[in-house]
Amino acid sequence: MTTIGFVGLGIMGSPMASNLLRAGFDVVGFDLVASSLERLAAEGGTVATSVARATAEADVVITMLPNHPQVEAVAFGDGGVLESAKPGTLYVDMSSIRPQTSRRIAEEGTAKGVRVLDAPVSGGEQGAIDGVLSIMVGGPAEDFAAAAPVFDVLGKTVVHVGPHGAGQTVKAANQLVVGGTYALVAEAIVLLEASGLDAGVGLDVLAGGLAASRILDLKRESMVARRFAPGFRIDLHHKDMGIVLDAAREAEVALPVGGLVAQLIASARASGHGSLDHSALLKVAESLSGKGDAA
Structure with a gap:
């Protein structure tokens, strides 16, 4: 898993993407804020012009967005993650949203051959910068294990807490x-x-x-x-x-x-x-x- 599509390069997402770049991952990022994309490019990442372009060739897709309406738009919308991701892609939503939204993404992802984890974080901006976030993960154990190389870069305490939606709870x-x-x-x-x-x-x-x-x-x-x-x-x-x-x-x-x-x-x-x-x-x-x- 060397290519990561990262959607949402805000206060938390931007330093997380930076840490992934420093760890040797290829990061293709998308955000609506131009300065966030400029920072990604300056640190060696690839700027995408849409969610679809960030997602299409990624092995792992990470979303880090403010709330469930944004996550739903990115996941389910035209050119969204579930439409654009290739089968077998691991989609990790690290936003903090309603558990029922996470369960819906997982259900529709499974139907499309996309593996889904909900993995919200705690630790704030400094934790994201230092790569010491607490990450609580919901979803199948085998997908959690597959995501371990990514989680290990981003967090210090990483725990599989249960099925889809459990991380959000x-x-x-x-x-x-x-x-x-x-x-x-x-x-x-x-x-x-x-x-x-x-x-x-x-x-x-x-x-x-x-x-x-x-x-x-x-x-x-x-x-x-x-x-x-x-x-x-x-x-x-x-x-x-x-x-x-x-x-x-x-x-x-x-x-x-x-x-x-x-x-x-x-x-x-x-x-x-x-x-x-x-x-x-x-x-x-x-x-x-x-x-x-x-x-």
């Missing part, structure tokens, strides 16, 4: 925990500062105890400093929480804390913070207490 659970953790870290900062304490020092202590988390490790300093340059935008986490609640409805389970987290993220988006990093949930926590920008 695990990703939804991931976003549930991440969103909830950000919300609580934000409240901890508000509490510490309102009590006259140094929030940075307080979070240093928390990061060394039972409250430790990757979010505290990576984001406590930037949150205290109110630096919210996007690694993963509020807009995208808002989308993901919709997937969480949809999956809960399909599974017929109640997620009361998840529902509250979804509303907090929706509030951040409605307040104009959608383009900021999801750590900007701190702005919502401050607003609720009349602190920060709301003071």
Whole structure:
């Protein structure tokens, strides 16, 4: 598997494609943003002028797109992946979308002789740059094994979690925990500062105890400093929480804390913070207490 068609060269997709190039794969990429294609070409990749051209001769096709409407258009549309891919192609959708969309792609892919995996990721832009993403994969075990050389370049934790759609369900659970953790870290900062304490020092202590988390490790300093340059935008986490609640409805389970987290993220988006990093949930926590920008 030496030729990879890569559709979606955004914040996550572009560094992922770069890592694949450095690992020796031939990458043929397509994106609607000219600067993304220029970056791919500068790093030795091949620019395609359409999804079909990125897909037709690829051994593996990867899509990394914002949401299910874009994935459906690329997968099912005229000249799309399922129409253009040669039989036996391995199609790996690494977007974060609804599990039912992943299952539909797999069903139609099987009918066309295309092998399909859903493989959403966690780790944000820095994880994509460093090639240390967590990748949760749904689909047949033999196709997961076939994709291992690609996954090994892109991720550090790569796990086959179940059948088609399972990767998306695990990703939804991931976003549930991440969103909830950000919300609580934000409240901890508000509490510490309102009590006259140094929030940075307080979070240093928390990061060394039972409250430790990757979010505290990576984001406590930037949150205290109110630096919210996007690694993963509020807009995208808002989308993901919709997937969480949809999956809960399909599974017929109640997620009361998840529902509250979804509303907090929706509030951040409605307040104009959608383009900021999801750590900007701190702005919502401050607003609720009349602190920060709301003071």
